[in-house]
Amino acid sequence: MLDSTDRRLIAELQRRADATAQDLGDLLHLSASQAARRRARLESEGLIKGYTARLDPAKLGLSVQAFVQVQMAAHNADNAASFVRLVTTLPEVVGCWTLTGEADYLLRVWVTDLPALNALIHHRLLPHPAVSRVQSQIVMDQPKADSGLPV
Known part of the structure; x- marks a missing residue:
C-alpha cells in the first residue's frame, strides 16, 4: 500500500526524476536517508520502473510528431509478432499501443520532416506483409505536455 508520503514522493519523481534524496527529504519533511530508503523500496517493489530525461525534439532536429494508425491484413499471432518486431526496430516510433476499434495499432512517431x-x-510500414492500411495524423500543437500518472 502507498501512503500519502509515498504518493507525494512518486509525484515529485514524475516531475523531477533527478531529485536527490535531500530534495525529496526536504519536500516530504523527512531526512535524506529516509527519503532514499522509501525511493529504494518503491524501486525494488517495481512501482518505479526507471528514470528518463525529457529531450527537446526541435533541438534534435525532429520537427514532425504524428500518430499513425495501422490496420492489419489478417489477425493472427504470427502477423502481430512480426509487426511488433518491425516496430521495435524503428527509432522514429516512440510509442506503440494495440487498440480496439478499426485500427489495430497506434504508433506515436517523431521524424525530421514530412518526407x-x-x-x-x-x-517501412506499408510494405510489411501484415499491414493492410495506414492512416496518419500530424500533430499541429501539443497544448498539454506529456505528464505523469495521476497519483
Missing part, C-alpha cells in the same frame, strides 16, 4: 514521415509510412 521522413512519408518514407517511414511508404517504405
